[in-house]
Amino acid sequence: xxxxxxxxxxxxxxxxPGEQPKDKKYxxxxxxxxxxxxxxxxxxEAALAAKRLELYxxxxxxELHARLAECCGxxxxxxxxxxxSDEILNFAFMAFCDDETPAVFPDITYGFYPVFADVNxxxxxxxxxxxxxxxxxxxxxxxxxxxxxxxxxxxxxxxxPLSDIEEILxxxxxxxVVIDEAYVDFGGESAISLIPKYKNLLVTQTFSKSRxxxxxxxxxxxxxxxxxxxxxxxxxxxxxYNINRMxxxxxxxxxxxxxxxxxxxxxxxxxxxxxxxxxxxxGFETTESVTNFIFARHNSAGGxxxxxxxxxxxxLVRHFxxxxxxxxxxxxxxxxxxxxxxxxxxxxxxxxxNV
Amino acid sequence: xxxxxxxxxxxxxxxxPGEQPKDKKYxxxxxxxxxxxxxxxxxxEAALAAKRLELYxxxxxxELHARLAECCGxxxxxxxxxxxSDEILNFAFMAFCDDETPAVFPDITYGFYPVFADVNxxxxxxxxxxxxxxxxxxxxxxxxxxxxxxxxxxxxxxxxPLSDIEEILxxxxxxxVVIDEAYVDFGGESAISLIPKYKNLLVTQTFSKSRxxxxxxxxxxxxxxxxxxxxxxxxxxxxxYNINRMxxxxxxxxxxxxxxxxxxxxxxxxxxxxxxxxxxxxGFETTESVTNFIFARHNSAGGxxxxxxxxxxxxLVRHFxxxxxxxxxxxxxxxxxxxxxxxxxxxxxxxxxNV
Numbered sequence: 001x002x003x004x005x006x007x008x009x010x011x012x013x014x015x016x017p018g019e020q021p022k023d024k025k026y027x028x029x030x031x032x033x034x035x036x037x038x039x040x041x042x043x044x045e046a047a048l049a050a051k052r053l054e055l056y057x058x059x060x061x062x063e064l065h066a067r068l069a070e071c072c073g074x075x076x077x078x079x080x081x082x083x084x085s086d087e088i089l090n091f092a093f094m095a096f097c098d099d100e101t102p103a104v105f106p107d108i109t110y111g112f113y114p115v116f117a118d119v120n121x122x123x124x125x126x127x128x129x130x131x132x133x134x135x136x137x138x139x140x141x142x143x144x145x146x147x148x149x150x151x152x153x154x155x156x157x158x159x160x161p162l163s164d165i166e167e168i169l170x171x172x173x174x175x176x177v178v179i180d181e182a183y184v185d186f187g188g189e190s191a192i193s194l195i196p197k198y199k200n201l202l203v204t205q206t207f208s209k210s211r212x213x214x215x216x217x218x219x220x221x222x223x224x225x226x227x228x229x230x231x232x233x234x235x236x237x238x239x240x241y242n243i244n245r246m247x248x249x250x251x252x253x254x255x256x257x258x259x260x261x262x263x264x265x266x267x268x269x270x271x272x273x274x275x276x277x278x279x280x281x282x283g284f285e286t287t288e289s290v291t292n293f294i295f296a297r298h299n300s301a302g303g304x305x306x307x308x309x310x311x312x313x314x315x316l317v318r319h320f321x322x323x324x325x326x327x328x329x330x331x332x333x334x335x336x337x338x339x340x341x342x343x344x345x346x347x348x349x350x351x352x353x354n355v
Numbered sequence: 356x357x358x359x360x361x362x363x364x365x366x367x368x369x370x371x372p373g374e375q376p377k378d379k380k381y382x383x384x385x386x387x388x389x390x391x392x393x394x395x396x397x398x399x400e401a402a403l404a405a406k407r408l409e410l411y412x413x414x415x416x417x418e419l420h421a422r423l424a425e426c427c428g429x430x431x432x433x434x435x436x437x438x439x440s441d442e443i444l445n446f447a448f449m450a451f452c453d454d455e456t457p458a459v460f461p462d463i464t465y466g467f468y469p470v471f472a473d474v475n476x477x478x479x480x481x482x483x484x485x486x487x488x489x490x491x492x493x494x495x496x497x498x499x500x501x502x503x504x505x506x507x508x509x510x511x512x513x514x515x516p517l518s519d520i521e522e523i524l525x526x527x528x529x530x531x532v533v534i535d536e537a538y539v540d541f542g543g544e545s546a547i548s549l550i551p552k553y554k555n556l557l558v559t560q561t562f563s564k565s566r567x568x569x570x571x572x573x574x575x576x577x578x579x580x581x582x583x584x585x586x587x588x589x590x591x592x593x594x595x596y597n598i599n600r601m602x603x604x605x606x607x608x609x610x611x612x613x614x615x616x617x618x619x620x621x622x623x624x625x626x627x628x629x630x631x632x633x634x635x636x637x638g639f640e641t642t643e644s645v646t647n648f649i650f651a652r653h654n655s656a657g658g659x660x661x662x663x664x665x666x667x668x669x670x671l672v673r674h675f676x677x678x679x680x681x682x683x684x685x686x687x688x689x690x691x692x693x694x695x696x697x698x699x700x701x702x703x704x705x706x707x708x709n710v
Binding site: 001002003004005006007008009012014015016017020022028031033034035036037038042043046047049050051052053054055056057058059060062083084086087090094095096097098099100101115116118119146174175176199200208212213214215216217224226227229230232233234235236237238239240241242243244245246247250 | 356357358359360361362363364367369370371372375377383386388389390391392393397398401402404405406407408409410411412413414415417438439441442445449450451452453454455456470471473474501529530531554555563567568569570571572579581582584585587588589590591592593594595596597598599600601602605
């Protein structure tokens with residue numbers, strides 16, 4: 001920290017993204033990327049847009065908002081695209097939290113929530129997950145706070161039923177409930193269907209996972225038009241041209257190819273089930289994941305050892321050195337051949353270690 | 356504003372970008388875009404990157420930072436790319452201002468500075484420009500504040516000599532001085548050369564204007580490595596993957612084609628001089644602009660009338676309905692044929708109005 005920095009920085013511990021080492025070629029199962037190339041339509045539209053970069057993008061993203069709203073069964077005034085879903089989450093902390101309205105989220109969830117709170121000077125409460133890593137909905141009733149729930153949750157992969165989400169919405173009528181659905185397309189149920197009924201619901205999603213567009217940075221929020229108007233005020237007060245022309249074009253392209261997205265999600269779910277079965281044979285237990293990752297613990301081999309051995313052998317998975325999580329690995333569901341390589345490598349490690 | 360919104364929104368008046376109407380085809384001279392297509396290398400690299408969108412971009416932007424640093428004569432630890440230069444400016448407000456350290460900037464300058472201050476809850480002082488729209492350096496000495504100076508300034512187009520910048524740096528040794536050089540490549544002198552001497556200097560630039568990449572959203576900050584580390588902490592606390600793969604690739608492409616950029620800047624300066632002469636013949640006075648826009652006032656026709664008449668006839672320029680500015684037009688220097696159309700249209704308007 002420099003001698004010039006202000007108060008905001010003094011207590012800040014920034015978020016650590018999954019590692020992206022360049023020392024050798026890895027099988028990357030650590031950042032929940034898609035094993036599939038983006039839709040051909042996305043690639044084609046993005047390449048076309050790259051030819052007109054001298055002009056600013058449309059700050060209102062009118063065409064993309066219209067098509068996205070149609071896909072969601074909403075009005076264009078009920079959606080807002082952002083530079084990845086991290087940006088819409090940060091906007092939500094900025095717009096809906098303050099000294100009187102803290103944030104509330106589970107103790108085990110997306111690790112960025114406490115960072116968003118800290119950078120915006122917002123107090124927060126972390127509610128412990130139950131011992132089986134599930135959320136008890138009633139823990140979130142009448143909190144007088146803005147609630148953030150990743151559904152399905154990360155890194156556990158477990159989903160909360162929509163009926164529980166609805167109870168949380170009903171029991172916080174004067175506060176915003178943000179449902180972060182980054183992983184919803186792999187077997188979860190979206191709360192977007194509840195938007196017409198609840199003015200306090202904001203749903204966020206991303207194009208990074210199911211739509212194979214992590215490299216394009218496109219996320220969005222969906223909710224009542226008044227909530228979206230608030231988030232737009234934050235956008236126009238920080239970065240009105242936040243979505244570049246190429247990303248906007250790629251987003252339009254992929255939304256016109258929903259069959260491709262659905263097919264890929266189905267394949268990911270099949271490969272997830274295959275991998276879970278193989279891991280089980282090797283002595284792992286897994287949570288009930290409805291995402292594109294597996295959260296797994298071996299019955300005797302330690303999480304940190306497995307992470308390090310896999311890394312040494314060219315396979316990256318994610319390990320969290322934290323209470324309750326340190327024996328687990330979060331493993332992205334990649335291509336089938338990569339998962340086969342993972343199973344083979346883990347099997348080798350276990351044999352060598354005599355576990 | 357919704358009933359859920361927090362304090363931050365209650366007093367916020369967002370920034371208004373230049374209009375982007377879609378009702379008909381306009382000659383766009385209102386948002387300071389380049390009349391030139393981006394470098395072929397930028398387009399080619401971006402189109403290639405569009406094929407690998409399933410992978411996250413490198414959050415550290417290592418390759419781009421290395422090449423950019425080389426172009427600036429700096430170390431990679433002394434630069435940070437952002438999603439347009441608006442993002443690095445917002446980061447600077449977040450990192451270097453707080454309750455004890457307000458912001459200071461001219462009363463007539465980039466209209467986003469007060470918005471950045473407001474959204475971050477930072478107090479600010481606006482120092483009036485002199486009657487000829489220039490900055491008096493000594494007005495900024497010993498301010499005990501973070502100073503923001505657009506150089507050349509907007510919408511006036513006038514540059515402050517580097518010797519004055521240096522005096523401001525010397526006379527604020529305990530505070531950061533941000534020099535916003537969005538328009539520096541059209542005849543200004545960059546303060547990047549002062550970075551090795553002044554640890555309190557942050558220079559910001561953009562790829563939007565001279566590099567024809569407004570649609571890609573790429574800006575950067577350059578300064579002492581401790582300042583850059585502070586700004587990185589903000590980045591990793593808000594949006595670590597802020598630069599998408601296509602924009603990063605386009606940035607690498609254009610930096611390998613500096614001759615093309617220089618040639619385009621030279622042409623813009625020539626067309627600016629041509630246009631200023633023609634405007635002078637029609638009764639306009641202009642400021643001494645070293646940017647890709649002209650700031651002009653007619654000796655009898657009103658600024659608002661001219662703006663509206665031009666718009667009606669299919670030419671967009673920018674008009675600011677504010678004290679001291681309302682008689683002026685800010686006119687982007689576009690392609691020569693567009694400037695000829697502008698001159699012809701203004702001439703017609705003046706004849707019809709009998710001025």
